[in-house]
Amino acid sequence: MTYTTTEKTNMETVRKFFEVGPSKGDLAAADALLAPGFSLHVPLPVAGPGIDAINNVITSCRAAFHGLNVTIEDMTADGDKVTCRFTARGEHKGEFMGLPPTGKPIAMTGIEIFRLENGKIGELWGEANLMGLMQQLGILPETTQ
Numbered sequence: 090m091t092y093t094t095t096e097k098t099n100m101e102t103v104r105k106f107f108e109v110g111p112s113k114g115d116l117a118a119a120d121a122l123l124a125p126g127f128s129l130h131v132p133l134p135v136a137g138p139g140i141d142a143i144n145n146v147i148t149s150c151r152a153a154f155h156g157l158n159v160t161i162e163d164m165t166a167d168g169d170k171v172t173c174r175f176t177a178r179g180e181h182k183g184e185f186m187g188l189p190p191t192g193k194p195i196a197m198t199g200i201e202i203f204r205l206e207n208g209k210i211g212e213l214w215g216e217a218n219l220m221g222l223m224q225q226l227g228i229l230p231e232t233t234q
Contacts, residue, residue, distance in 0.1 A: 096166035099205045103171045104161060106203075106210060111159040111177065114151045116144050124209040131215040134186065143213065154179030154195060162198075171203045177217075181226055188228060197222045 092100070102122055110119030120140055127139045135142040151157050157179035164173045176198050181191045199217035203210050223229040 092166055099171050100164055100166050103203050107159050110147050122210055124206050124211040128212045153183040153185035155182040169205050173201050175199055191226050195225050
């Protein structure tokens with residue numbers, strides 16, 4: 090697929106966000122990639138609006154999952170939107186959504202859509218396989234095929 094220069098730049102911004110934010114926990118570097126009016130839409134409990142909300146998600150996930158690293162599996166761009174399919178890996182060493190640590194390794198998949206404005210991330214919609222995560226942690230039984 091051929092991307093415009095803007096689409097390529099947007100994809101690099103999103104890639105850098107994954108690398109410095111969720112994977113390294115560098116909130117200052119991640120914040121620099123977010124627009125002032127940033128808005129977050131995810132199926133997780135978050136405290137605060139905007140940039141505070143994403144920082145809360147990053148901080149709580151990194152506290153819950155030791156060694157958290159997010160790998161972008163696929164990425165595509167269309168105009169001002171970038172879509173990523175990702176896998177987050179870590180070890181459940183801290184409380185997550187009220188669940189005590191299990192010590193189990195996790196590999197959670199998800200998809201996020203980013204809307205960029207003036208080279209910064211203005212909005213993020215995320216969906217994660219929380220049911221699969223709960224199965225990996227032993228909270229829900231594995232499904233049979």
